[in-house]
Amino acid sequence: MKRLCLVCQNVDCKSRGSEQLMKELAKLVAERALTDVEVRPYICFGACQDGPNIVLYPEKSWYAGVKTEDLKDIADRLAGGPDVKRLDKIDSSLKELIYQLLDTGVF
Amino acid sequence: MQGILFPRGVVEEREGLQEYRARGGYTALEKALKGLAPETVIQEITESGLQGRGGAGFPAGKKWAFTRECAEQPHYVVLNGGEDEPGSKKDRLLMENLPHLVMEGVILASYAVGASTAYLYVNSQYNKAKDSMAQALAEAQEAGLVGKKILGSDFNLDILFVAAPPNYVAGEDSAALEVIEQKQPLPRQKPPFPATAGLFGKPTAVNNVETLANVPAIIASGAKWYRSFGTPESPGTMIFSLNDEVNRPGIYELPFGSTLRFLIEERGGGVKGGKSIKAIMPGGPSSAFLPPDKIDIPLDHNSVRAAGSSIGCGVVHIVTEGSCIVEEILRIADFFAAESCGQCPACRMETNTLAVMLKKVQQGQGGQPLLEQFSKVISFNKGKGFCNLINMPGPPIESALRLFRPDFEFHLANGRCPQS
Numbered sequence A: 001m002k003r004l005c006l007v008c009q010n011v012d013c014k015s016r017g018s019e020q021l022m023k024e025l026a027k028l029v030a031e032r033a034l035t036d037v038e039v040r041p042y043i044c045f046g047a048c049q050d051g052p053n054i055v056l057y058p059e060k061s062w063y064a065g066v067k068t069e070d071l072k073d074i075a076d077r078l079a080g081g082p083d084v085k086r087l088d089k090i091d092s093s094l095k096e097l098i099y100q101l102l103d104t105g106v107f
Numbered sequence B: 001m002q003g004i005l006f007p008r009g010v011v012e013e014r015e016g017l018q019e020y021r022a023r024g025g026y027t028a029l030e031k032a033l034k035g036l037a038p039e040t041v042i043q044e045i046t047e048s049g050l051q052g053r054g055g056a057g058f059p060a061g062k063k064w065a066f067t068r069e070c071a072e073q074p075h076y077v078v079l080n081g082g083e084d085e086p087g088s089k090k091d092r093l094l095m096e097n098l099p100h101l102v103m104e105g106v107i108l109a110s111y112a113v114g115a116s117t118a119y120l121y122v123n124s125q126y127n128k129a130k131d132s133m134a135q136a137l138a139e140a141q142e143a144g145l146v147g148k149k150i151l152g153s154d155f156n157l158d159i160l161f162v163a164a165p166p167n168y169v170a171g172e173d174s175a176a177l178e179v180i181e182q183k184q185p186l187p188r189q190k191p192p193f194p195a196t197a198g199l200f201g202k203p204t205a206v207n208n209v210e211t212l213a214n215v216p217a218i219i220a221s222g223a224k225w226y227r228s229f230g231t232p233e234s235p236g237t238m239i240f241s242l243n244d245e246v247n248r249p250g251i252y253e254l255p256f257g258s259t260l261r262f263l264i265e266e267r268g269g270g271v272k273g274g275k276s277i278k279a280i281m282p283g284g285p286s287s288a289f290l291p292p293d294k295i296d297i298p299l300d301h302n303s304v305r306a307a308g309s310s311i312g313c314g315v316v317h318i319v320t321e322g323s324c325i326v327e328e329i330l331r332i333a334d335f336f337a338a339e340s341c342g343q344c345p346a347c348r349m350e351t352n353t354l355a356v357m358l359k360k361v362q363q364g365q366g367g368q369p370l371l372e373q374f375s376k377v378i379s380f381n382k383g384k385g386f387c388n389l390i391n392m393p394g395p396p397i398e399s400a401l402r403l404f405r406p407d408f409e410f411h412l413a414n415g416r417c418p419q420s
């Protein structure tokens, strides 16, 4: 299975530009020739106030409040770079719920 | 069996002012205005045990007392005729055919809570109901039943119409207030509740059409008489709706405590085609499924709750043997996902995620671990919305998983319904 880079496309994240973020991230991933990564939309991670939200799976990294200037670091992370710790802001119970859903194939 | 709203069976035609008066209409109003203090009217309603018919069953007398006792002025009454519950047509029928009964209920409620303006919030797709109520209002104004110095008393009341947008959430009481204030139909955060801070921030009693339609009879004949119907905990009658699954679809007024079997078999004429029952949803799409062996439970708030479900606003849905529960709840989950107003993140996340999860199950993806996730998503989000919609998908989904696990497992294994 491909590694996933899930970008929330629900109302709040969209209103904060997540459509554009998804496009640009896909471009950065392509530039790095990460053919094992798929950038795709997600229904909603339930952390709307903290959006736009991006989750990497199966590595289970959750980046919240992502801005255009953060995308390069996220793409680098996918290419083996360091975790983007400054964007890790989500509480662990929500993370657990969403990761379990992802583990059962809800994406 | 004698009814309260329909003493001679469900009314098929519109009742005008003359006919309504000929059977004692507006005598309750006269009695109240000539001899009962507003507090006494509230007292009578409280003693009658009248519970809201809009779904939650909140005691009407209590709501009115909260509203009346607020020092803030003015007070308002809102008739909630938003009615967008799938399969429910009772409020529409009451407004179309018994407009003066509903009107008298609105006037009495306004007198009781001390309101000099009442709003009739009517589903914008209910043209006939709107016209019928508008005609009743004109007739009532002409007869001195609405307006200044009603029936020679000091009580003044203006009644205004507001169209309710035809979506589910617009029927929620605080969303209705937003619409009356000419805003979007979005529920407000509670507390404060409308009774203390409602329309334009003022104390407001919002009541369902059927609730208010019960008021004239209670004031005319007394709480004791009213309590001769129904059960001590759920007094009076309730209108139940049966849809196409039975031989005689329609609405039926029954005393609380009548059995589900009586409603389905005696009133509804039994299930179409003599099919056997697989499950019953006794209170609309947000009520838990009951297994067929619960068919002898009495229909009252406590008994239905004890059986594991809720009576809601009385829309009884029957799932027949041969239907697939996964398909049933997928429809329900899609309904709530589509109707969520979108302002509460948790509600959006929950309703969308549940719908996607069920779609996966339907298509045979995800396996057993996915089934374990439903209750987690539901409990994680419980109570995290401004309105109750967030709590609505839970009961049907969790009861379905408990009662009809094999349907889910078949879908997971085969990606289709057991029957197809």
Ligand SMILES: Cc1cc2nc3c(=O)[nH]c(=O)nc-3n(C[C@H](O)[C@H](O)[C@H](O)COP(=O)(O)O)c2cc1C
Pocket: B051, B052, B053, B054, B055, B056, B057, B058, B060, B080, B081, B082, B083, B084, B085, B168, B169, B170, B171, B172, B173, B174, B206, B207, B208, B209, B211, B212, B387, B388, B389
């Ligand atoms: C999503 C949602 C939709 C609702 N729709 C209606 C409706 O269409 N009609 C109604 O009377 N109550 C509806 N209610 C309930 C109202 O919020 C409120 O409880 C009711 O109007 C109070 O009247 P009652 O006490 O006479 O039942 C809805 C509630 C929710 C959460």
Ligand code: FES
Pocket: B169, B186, B187, B339, B340, B341, B342, B343, B344, B347, B385, B386, B387, B388, B389, B390
């Ligand atoms: S507040 Fe939006 S659906 Fe309840």
